[in-house]
Amino acid sequence: MSEPSRLIVGVDVEKRIAELTAEVKRLNDLYYGTGDSPLPDADYDALKDELAALVAEHPELEPADSPLGKVNAPAELTGPTIRHARPMLSLAKATSEEQIRTFCGRFAGQVFRVSEKLDGLSLSVVYVDGKLDYVATRGTGTVGELVTEKVRHVIPGLPTEISAPGRVEVRGEAVMLRSVWAAYNEAHPDRTLTNPRSGAAGTLVLKDPEAAAKAKRLLRFFAFGADRHGAAVEIPAGFEPVAQYVCASAEEVLDAIHEIGGRRDGLDYDIDGAVVRLHEPAAFDAAGFNSAEPRGAIAFKYPPEEKLTTLLSVEWPVGKIGRVPPRAKVAPVFVGGVTVENITLHNPRLIRERDLRIGDTVAVVRRGDVIPFAGRSLPERRDGSEVEIVPPTHCPSCGSELEVRGTGEERWCVNLQCPAQATRRLMHWASRQAADMEGVGDTWIEKLAEDGVLKRRSDFYDLTVEQLLGYERMGEVSAKNMIDSIASSKGMGLRRALIGLAIPMASEGTAKRLCLAGYERIEDIAAATVEDLVAIRDIGPKVAESIVAFFARAEVQEEIAALRERGVNLDVLAEDRPVDAAAAGDSPLKGKSVVITGAFTDPRSGAKISRPDVTRLVEQAAATTASSVSANTDYLLAGDNVGAAKIGKAEKLGVTVVNQDELWRWLAEAGVI
Numbered sequence: 001m002s003e004p005s006r007l008i009v010g011v012d013v014e015k016r017i018a019e020l021t022a023e024v025k026r027l028n029d030l031y032y033g034t035g036d037s038p039l040p041d042a043d044y045d046a047l048k049d050e051l052a053a054l055v056a057e058h059p060e061l062e063p064a065d066s067p068l069g070k071v072n073a074p075a076e077l078t079g080p081t082i083r084h085a086r087p088m089l090s091l092a093k094a095t096s097e098e099q100i101r102t103f104c105g106r107f108a109g110q111v112f113r114v115s116e117k118l119d120g121l122s123l124s125v126v127y128v129d130g131k132l133d134y135v136a137t138r139g140t141g142t143v144g145e146l147v148t149e150k151v152r153h154v155i156p157g158l159p160t161e162i163s164a165p166g167r168v169e170v171r172g173e174a175v176m177l178r179s180v181w182a183a184y185n186e187a188h189p190d191r192t193l194t195n196p197r198s199g200a201a202g203t204l205v206l207k208d209p210e211a212a213a214k215a216k217r218l219l220r221f222f223a224f225g226a227d228r229h230g231a232a233v234e235i236p237a238g239f240e241p242v243a244q245y246v247c248a249s250a251e252e253v254l255d256a257i258h259e260i261g262g263r264r265d266g267l268d269y270d271i272d273g274a275v276v277r278l279h280e281p282a283a284f285d286a287a288g289f290n291s292a293e294p295r296g297a298i299a300f301k302y303p304p305e306e307k308l309t310t311l312l313s314v315e316w317p318v319g320k321i322g323r324v325p326p327r328a329k330v331a332p333v334f335v336g337g338v339t340v341e342n343i344t345l346h347n348p349r350l351i352r353e354r355d356l357r358i359g360d361t362v363a364v365v366r367r368g369d370v371i372p373f374a375g376r377s378l379p380e381r382r383d384g385s386e387v388e389i390v391p392p393t394h395c396p397s398c399g400s401e402l403e404v405r406g407t408g409e410e411r412w413c414v415n416l417q418c419p420a421q422a423t424r425r426l427m428h429w430a431s432r433q434a435a436d437m438e439g440v441g442d443t444w445i446e447k448l449a450e451d452g453v454l455k456r457r458s459d460f461y462d463l464t465v466e467q468l469l470g471y472e473r474m475g476e477v478s479a480k481n482m483i484d485s486i487a488s489s490k491g492m493g494l495r496r497a498l499i500g501l502a503i504p505m506a507s508e509g510t511a512k513r514l515c516l517a518g519y520e521r522i523e524d525i526a527a528a529t530v531e532d533l534v535a536i537r538d539i540g541p542k543v544a545e546s547i548v549a550f551f552a553r554a555e556v557q558e559e560i561a562a563l564r565e566r567g568v569n570l571d572v573l574a575e576d577r578p579v580d581a582a583a584a585g586d587s588p589l590k591g592k593s594v595v596i597t598g599a600f601t602d603p604r605s606g607a608k609i610s611r612p613d614v615t616r617l618v619e620q621a622a623a624t625t626a627s628s629v630s631a632n633t634d635y636l637l638a639g640d641n642v643g644a645a646k647i648g649k650a651e652k653l654g655v656t657v658v659n660q661d662e663l664w665r666w667l668a669e670a671g672v673i
Helices: 013-034 041-057 097-105 148-154 178-187 196-203 209-214 250-266 281-287 348-354 419-430 442-450 457-462 465-469 476-491 493-500 508-516 522-526 530-534 541-551 554-565 611-620 644-652 660-669
Strands: 081-083 092-094 112-118 121-128 131-137 143-145 167-175 220-228 231-233 244-247 271-278 297-301 306-315 327-335 338-344 361-365 373-377 403-405 410-412 593-597 624-626 635-638 656-659
Touching (some): 013 041, 081 131, 097 250, 097 271, 112 250, 112 297, 121 220, 131 143, 148 209, 209 508, 244 250, 271 281, 338 373, 348 373, 419 442, 419 457, 457 476, 465 476, 493 508, 508 611, 522 554, 530 541, 611 624, 656 660
Parallel strands (some): 593 635
Antiparallel strands (some): 081 143, 112 244, 112 271, 121 131, 121 167, 167 220, 271 297, 306 327, 306 361, 327 338, 361 373
16 A cells, blocks of 8 residues: 555555656657647646646655656657757746746846747757858757758748857747648648647658748747857847847836737737746856756746637538548637637547547637637536547548548548539649639639539530620629630649649649659559559659559549540640750769759849759759758759758768859750750
């Protein structure tokens, strides 16, 4: 039997401390290893607070591997690392005004600085003699993980040069803007990001940052301090500083905290609190620090905007590409400035892990314009009438069996003829990245689909002006513009057609790679085997299997034939075709593996040229591109503002560095420009 001192209301304290320790460490590894966590911040903080309270009562029971008093970090860093010149520490937490007054009282007579506490990922950005040397994460606090090359792709606004001599370190926070997060989730419903904070952390653990950049999964960096050789200096020009207030008293500090909190919903980035610290660098340094926290700073955490209500029911609507997400109705509740009646439950795994049930009392969370969601339930309020939420096994629209995909255990309808998906697929075909039917709006597509006029993509090309004039509010000019737009889209070509077909798991990049691999006609791709497709660079087995299965469907083959009959070009266009090997002549690029880095200027116009456009030109010259330098790389194609780290790695591996003047000459010789 446990000792009485180790029991609290029937709970074995030693066992509970062990459980909490294991869970906090698991969540740390999940978040810092994958960029995501099954629990919202408030739930994570509650677990850690419970652990801290138990350990404070029973310090003799704290395990050797306790996460308390340490910087939140994964068990181990997996990438290249570097030791910080000064530790990057966590901050002590305050949740009440009294705690802030107590903190300020310890430093009577001092001046304080209050700034937004951004909810992202802390980074150290180091320059040597004005040139970017490296970027590192906070890591363990003393050792960070190098993410220099990743940052170049996903934080486009980060300065590569500053006007300052010697070693200058800028510290700040990388965040994903709410608008970027919402746009990314809208464009990638099959792999949504839980929230902007997870989006920021997850972006910097991706193995292919260039792909993340192409998918518009971009971050923004806000600086909160800088130093040169350990002495504080002004934040260099080119950086966006965190908003801050200078305060002479505890009351002014509290006013600043309330000011920041009052406008956080209007920001395009998440803040979860306000940082209060000694303003003078000398005073801050003199205050010292403990193992994980500086004594001269504290973070005031705002409570999440949440209210309790009842979960009434759960629906499973079918999305535009077949995803069947859970949507819940709750008893109306006023939260975050609006009355909320519908919330998202994210995915089936989250429902299971949070043990959400119909009839539960749930905390509805709404931050800014983010879709309201159930942060947690309160099991202690259950009366036994609650009902388990069971994900559907068959599509609510067409009745076909659903597939279970991904770590979120999401349900997907794979029936291409599912009525709930048909209209969205038509909209996607008409979109800019596919057929680019500029004169055809989603409202009209929806109307024509409802009337049975549009059932499949080829039906667009049977529409007539006379047919459209039969609709109310459709004028002759609008009808003619729509038909002209549809007619002009017939020249779309193979790459855009592949995008418009919305093949599961096949991205826009996959469409480009298929064209560059030498496929001339869509029928050629339809006849390819998994082995044929896997042989193409960056097309893996799962994507290849998905492509083969898609084109094996009878309805897809019928649709391709129907599009051909109506004069739609489904053959590769010259702009998407690689230069013929013979045409490339003896160009040094032919058959070589290259990595592209830096900023490029088009020699024909003098204008900046994007990295994707440079990649396309290089691939047309019969080269293959990779995202990082390795022993298999033949050339590092370097534009302007290239970091010393990548150049150094290339030289160490014996990879030839080619400047952009030489690159343009090679491309001209290959007939690409």
